[in-house]
Amino acid sequence: MQIRCEGTVYTLYKEKTPIGTARLEEGTVWVEITPAWRRRGYGSYLLKELLRGNGGLDPKAETRFTAPLPADDAARALAAKFDFRPDGTRLVRRRVPDLSAVGLCHEFLAAHLAPGGFYIDATCGNGHDTEFLCRLAGPSGRVLALDIQPRAVAATNERLAAAGLEGVGHAIQADHARLGELAEAGSADCVLFNFGWLPGADHGVHSTAAGSVTALKAALALLKPRGILAAVLYSGQVIGDSERQAALAFFRSLPLTEYTVLVCEFANWADTAPLPCFILKR
Incomplete structure (x- = not known):
């Protein structure tokens, strides 16, 4: 047959x-x-x-x-x-596409951000999130993407070039723990994190609790008032849950007078399911 x-x-x-x-x-x-x-x-x-x-x-x-x-x-x-x-x-x-943690982040950001802003993709991976932010920012906006792995930076810039978005955003090789050195305080409308490992690469190379919490703190300093930090947290057999727990502890410690924090749980998914989180700066 x-x-x-x-x-x-x-x-x-x-x-x-x-x-x-x-x-x-x-x-x-x-x-x-x-x-x-x-x-x-x-x-x-x-x-x-x-x-x-x-x-x-x-x-x-x-x-x-x-x-x-x-x-x-x-x-x-x-x-x-x-x-x-x-x-x-x-x-x-x-x-319609199945809802995912990353998809939920995209929908939330699309509903709350306007074209023309300055957006940062702090963990660009293969560039899917960076491309999304570039389309959201539009021709009058700007997107900075970074990743510690050269392969991820190259893949992201290739994706943006293929989509005709190289005039809006570009990726550089940098550790997200050094995020505070890459932009001025109070300049960003959004900082997006998609933690974990680079899809298709060595799963032994992934973000860690210490570096990620440092990066989250720096990201909040970069945000403008009314800016948004979005993060997808992961856990599992390979990476454990230390990064996720450290990030959640940091989120819960933020003062209500300065930030609104949302942690979105998929209640009928596995305990190790990705966790979308949002911080709105007052």
């Missing part, structure tokens, strides 16, 4: 004989299985590959597919299996 893909047309072959097709036309899905081969799971196999090939199974992607209303019970069961639901005269399958 083999599937051949030509553009958005998927053809299923069994012993070199085509027995079904699935195609995508302007967001509408069509599936047809040769009558002799129906009710054997081939429709599911084809539809799954079509959705996979077009982002429909990516939990981080927002997608929308439509399909004609099914003509029989088998077709209705197939559609329901892949979350197509009736919507007027057709079926619709809508997916």
Whole structure:
């Protein structure tokens, strides 16, 4: 059994004989299985590959597919299996990205920050957060990114260049514990931390409690009044929980007269789940 893909047309072959097709036309899905081969799971196999090939199974992607209303019970069961639901005269399958700790940080910052600001990504990694901040800052804003690993700095600058954002932000190699040396006090609208290790790199190299708390203290000094510090804290078998506990202890020690601190817990996730935190400077 083999599937051949030509553009958005998927053809299923069994012993070199085509027995079904699935195609995508302007967001509408069509599936047809040769009558002799129906009710054997081939429709599911084809539809799954079509959705996979077009982002429909990516939990981080927002997608929308439509399909004609099914003509029989088998077709209705197939559609329901892949979350197509009736919507007027057709079926619709809508997916929004699963909420994550980083995604929650992005949503919070997008709702509370305005274009034109000065933003700092204190742990740029592969540059995803830096790119987000650059798009948020806009052409009139500025983003400084840093990471202790040269590989991360290079990846971030390459990402910004590919996105046409090198005029908004750039990354440099620096330890976030030295953050206070890289910008003037009271100059930043936002400082973002995504602690842990560099994705795809050696997990033995990761941020630590001592350096991270020093960096958090420096970040607060860099913030303007009404500025925001956002941090995602991690724990687990590799890095333990010392950094997370030290950061939380620091957050809880901050005076209410100067800061509002939010710690957002995913109550039905594992105890080691990432923890998004926000500090709003008064």
